[in-house]
Amino acid sequence: METPAIFAEELTKTYRIFSRPWEKYLNFFLPVQFGAKFYAIQNISFSLERGRSIGLIGLNGSGKSTLSNMIAGASAPTSGTLHIEGQVSMTAVSAGLNLLLTGRENIIQKCLLLGLDKPQIQELMPEIIEFSELGDVIDQPVKTYSSGMRSKLGFAISINIDPDVLVIDEALSVGDPTFTQKCLVRMQSFRERSKTIVFVSHSMSQIRDFCDRAIWLEGGRTVAIGECDDVVNEYSEFIRWFNQLPAAEQKAYKKQIREKQLEGTT
Amino acid sequence: MRQYIQSLCQMTKDIVTNIRRIGALARFEYIIGTKGFFLGEIWKLLSPLIQIGAYWLVFGIGLRSGKPVDGIPFVVWLTCGVTPWIWLNGNINRAAGSIYSKASMLTRSNVPTCLIPLSTVFAHTMDNGWTVALLLVIYFANGCVPTLAALGLFYYLFCGLMFLSVCSLITSAVVMLARDFQKLLQAVMRMMFFLTPVFWQPGDSLPYFFQVFVMCNPFAYIVRGFRSCLLYDRVLPLDNRETLVFWGIVVVLYLIGGSFQGKVRKNLLDYL
Numbered sequence: 406m407e408t409p410a411i412f413a414e415e416l417t418k419t420y421r422i423f424s425r426p427w428e429k430y431l432n433f434f435l436p437v438q439f440g441a442k443f444y445a446i447q448n449i450s451f452s453l454e455r456g457r458s459i460g461l462i463g464l465n466g467s468g469k470s471t472l473s474n475m476i477a478g479a480s481a482p483t484s485g486t487l488h489i490e491g492q493v494s495m496t497a498v499s500a501g502l503n504l505l506l507t508g509r510e511n512i513i514q515k516c517l518l519l520g521l522d523k524p525q526i527q528e529l530m531p532e533i534i535e536f537s538e539l540g541d542v543i544d545q546p547v548k549t550y551s552s553g554m555r556s557k558l559g560f561a562i563s564i565n566i567d568p569d570v571l572v573i574d575e576a577l578s579v580g581d582p583t584f585t586q587k588c589l590v591r592m593q594s595f596r597e598r599s600k601t602i603v604f605v606s607h608s609m610s611q612i613r614d615f616c617d618r619a620i621w622l623e624g625g626r627t628v629a630i631g632e633c634d635d636v637v638n639e640y641s642e643f644i645r646w647f648n649q650l651p652a653a654e655q656k657a658y659k660k661q662i663r664e665k666q667l668e669g670t671t
Numbered sequence: 672m673r674q675y676i677q678s679l680c681q682m683t684k685d686i687v688t689n690i691r692r693i694g695a696l697a698r699f700e701y702i703i704g705t706k707g708f709f710l711g712e713i714w715k716l717l718s719p720l721i722q723i724g725a726y727w728l729v730f731g732i733g734l735r736s737g738k739p740v741d742g743i744p745f746v747v748w749l750t751c752g753v754t755p756w757i758w759l760n761g762n763i764n765r766a767a768g769s770i771y772s773k774a775s776m777l778t779r780s781n782v783p784t785c786l787i788p789l790s791t792v793f794a795h796t797m798d799n800g801w802t803v804a805l806l807l808v809i810y811f812a813n814g815c816v817p818t819l820a821a822l823g824l825f826y827y828l829f830c831g832l833m834f835l836s837v838c839s840l841i842t843s844a845v846v847m848l849a850r851d852f853q854k855l856l857q858a859v860m861r862m863m864f865f866l867t868p869v870f871w872q873p874g875d876s877l878p879y880f881f882q883v884f885v886m887c888n889p890f891a892y893i894v895r896g897f898r899s900c901l902l903y904d905r906v907l908p909l910d911n912r913e914t915l916v917f918w919g920i921v922v923v924l925y926l927i928g929g930s931f932q933g934k935v936r937k938n939l940l941d942y943l
Contacts, residue, residue: 420941429848430848430849433848433931433934474778474940477779477780477781478780478781479777479778479779479780479781479939479940480778480937480938480939480940480941481936481937481938493781494780495779495780496779497779501775501776501777501778501779501780502775502776503773503775503776505706506703506706510703513699514699514703514776515776515780517692517695517696517699518692518696518776518777518780518782518786519780519782520689520692520782522691522695523695
């Protein structure tokens, strides 16, 4: 069997919740750790072969972004193993652009940060500008861009640097449907070249269309993992059930999830 | 302890394998630096000119009434010390905020954070090319002739780069933890200006503990080095212990930086 593109075993990420502000500083300078543990991600295991795509679904605060950040390498797991085969690129709603620089300069900076050299950037530049649909505006400062334009630029950079694993964290929810369609087509061709995609979205139809597998997260833990359709159905079922609950019970349910994370019960 | 050694090794590896990336980022930052300024590139010449002019008025004309130092025109003597000081001071302040100011870009990608302060150090060093040009103009206009010891400037440039790099690894990490640190650093640097022999000469008349302090002060090592290369025909200080102390400080700071950078790299998101 070939090595999976993403392999995660017993992945856990904890944050510290401080009751006193100075505990943060003590944690930085001393080897001992203060503060209550908060489990953002707890014991998640999965693996994904190349050329497949996985959807992460769940309510807000369920750990989708934390998990995708870890896969993108922007945040280290507290315990457990996570192995990623090849280069990862991530795109998110806040696209990580420097507002003072122009679109073109942002492309250069981002590419330089990711370790590309000048000839490579020269080569990619027209493709990225073309894909972002920005045209002449590319030489204007990003602060003048609309949120849709920013996310287009962010997405165009991420997909055109041709990573092995692409993490998309709700980035498609900002662009208009024509751009979303274009991205989905592009992602499809990306996958056909046996590249891997991690897709975070609240749009069940996009997940259904696009993913082979899905993980449903709740309070940092896996509720269901498996074939995309099954998991999405289960999740939709849950949403319907949840929405018909009276407001007080909804609140109690969410509170209960949070308490579990805080205690860190296994 | 094991964790510490791991993060130190990781940082060293990141730096060594990404030397070219640091260079490319520094060049980019250098080009982008004067964007949005009406006078652009000219500021790189104008701001040291104003600073040197002010120091010369206050310390040269005001306090010393223009008397030369060791037979060297005061303005030359002063410029030889102020030039490295402008470089060190500006660089320390700017590199401290480097990771913080780019944090939004960094959290979206798997980039070793230690590359950012280092590239800022190099970019700012390039900015100081104009200050050096200014120094040379003042130096030659006053009829000074360099000796072979002037080549020692390259040694002190190297010293400065190393010292600034290790400082930036620490300061940029601590600023992520607490923004106050940048204010504190600015205040410390303002004090350091007076504790470093930029406009005065260390001599035997100073109290003993202060002589020891000047000997151990890495800023003083570089400032005095610039002067001795250009004006006193000598590269290394008379006392070899000064060189040892300087490099000792650099190594210790690097070891501390390894621990701090490891923490920031792992949990950058937590510090935002």
